Amino acid sequence: MSSRLFESQRYMRDRLRSALRRGVVGVIDIGSSKISCLILKVDVERLDAHRADGLGAQGGLDALRAIGFSSTRSRGVSMGEIAVMDETERGIRTVLAQAQKHANQRVDQVIVSIAGGQPRSYGVSGEVGVANGEVSAMDIGAALAACDMPSFGEGRDVIHAQPVNFTLDHRTGLADPRGQVGARLSVDMHMLTVSHAAIRNIAHVVKRCDLDLAGVAVSPYASGLSALVEDEMELGAACVDMGAETTSVSVFLKRHMIFADMVRLGGQHITQDIAQAFAAPVEDAERTKTLHGELQATGMDDREMLELRRIGADREYERRQISRTELIGVIRPRVEEILEDVRASLDAAGFEYLPSQRVVLTGGTSQMPGMEDLASRILGRQVRIGRPLRIQGLPLPATAAPFSATVGLAAYAARPQDECWDFDLPARHGPLRLRRAMRWFKENW
């Protein structure tokens, strides 16, 4: 693999490690509707402590303490990607300054999520002979290097490349083969690519805010880390993060993300539908959706009248009344459409073959009443609404479903998943493809 890719990714890892050692790290979630920032104080000793159930280092979340939080309306972001650099920079400055003030602590290293960029998942595998009988990190590196790279097209960058499964001489399902004795080692790697421009802009905006980028994670991954409970991650579950302009899907099995996808539809589209259907200002439509939006019409809803301004109305009395049933009639088809896209995406991922098929909905749109019922009907699976894991000191607003990705980034900061660049790879294996695709790292750092 490309040595430059290695250097840049390792540079980010070093940054993260030094931030953890220093005890303070920030996470910034750049979403389509809000930008939120969380400043975490890290208890280094507890972070390194081993778990009693033998799953390696402690999950990490209990070593974290949220000391600063702030969230602001997102600006200059569309479809999870940066559309206006200046505006986004202002948004990041706002949240970071507020959170720093809240924490009374300066933050230099931040982990950022990328909500857009059309992530695409690839499962690849590689096989090598074990060099010295005992599997070492070098062997894992060699196996990872031996993976055949799919052609993921121009303008795409690998953002995650995580070994998810190891097979050692016909024994599969190994989480950590190091130290085991065997002859042939094969590895399954989950590789996620996002659009080059999206991630490059994110890196650039962080740089413009005088911050060090200590890691990038796609938001479906971050949401999954915080909205799924451990058993769901172990047995297999999908996390559907219903954001404002994008709905992202991630599938977890054996504590690894094995698939991620994104549907470019979200709550904002529902608002636009309402605004169009009733010729109402977008602001009012959003308000009506939030306060009165529902998915299941009942007889009662016919009699419940809501007031909406008309678009372009400059007089107070120019209001129209709609019944709640009408509102539901506008909202529901759009939600159904979103969920159907999610189902298509899950089908493409082969979700039905997982041992457990729970679906966890999270994100702002998932808070709409009736979402659980509708989703379980359309997706045909057990569905629950997931809220982010609790971190010590997390303020109450941040414990709601819209902040799953933010809190998930905190989990990612505490225990970053092994990526292929955490292993030493033999230099001679170097797929040109990947090297070229990761050129942005060299250009940015």
Add this chain to the structure above:
Amino acid sequence: MQPLIAERDTPPPAPAPAPAPKVKRDPAPSRIRYRLGRLWLRPWVRAAVRIWIPTLVLGGTGWLLFSQPETRAAIDSVYAKAVDAVRERREFRLVGMSITGASEPLKAQIAEAVGVAFPVSSLDLDLGQVRERVEALAAVREARVSVVGENVLSLNVIEQQPAAILRDGADLVLLDTEGHRIAQIAERGVRADLPLLLGTGAERSVPEALALLRIARPIVGRLRGFVRVGERRWDIVLDRGQRIMLPEKGALSALERVIALQQAEDLLSRDATRIDLRDGDRPVLRLTPYAIGEMTRQREPEPQGEET
């Protein structure tokens, strides 16, 4: 009556157009503000701005000012003026000294010992020191020094009372009851009321001598002096060259015995030069040669004991 021509509907007054919705200002900090805010969160920057820079500026300015001799001199003079202004106030001024409880010559002595040139500020005067100086005088047993109203230093002196006169070589020295020397006198006649003490170590046994004097009250007219012999016992010298030799221990009872003999037998009127009581068992008399002769002469017809 209802008019037949229908009135034209007056259009309702056009309502005021709704005010344009206020556009909220972006709360984003400007880039400069953002950077300064982040800089301010660095602990050393905070410490520098809050503590070190003010300290340095204040300290440096102070040092600069203070390092100039003119400034220092000015400060000193202002301070001295302030102190003087207080010291020179009328309330602190002492114009004289009043000495009570001392005889005239002692007053002059005390005034000399105090050695203060009036007028003086009471703030400059160390009353404790004045007291020590006055009490250092032998003739002063105790002195109370105070500044009480009226701008006068008042000295209340209790004089040492002389109890005896010691002849020390050619000098006559007044002693108090403890044997401390008080003053010299020119001649014995000045204090004829006091007993005269002689001999080495006499001044160390003044209380005993005074006790003896009290016992010797009946013969005080004949008393000439007390002589300390060998620094251990007293001789009482009477006129006519008589001498009572008292023992080292029990001198008082021995003298009482002599007085008793005097009152009973008129012992001291007899022709004896020494009445020796050093032997506790019996007193011994030394007679004049004439008396011895008289005695032997009288003993011929009727023998008479030496003792009485």
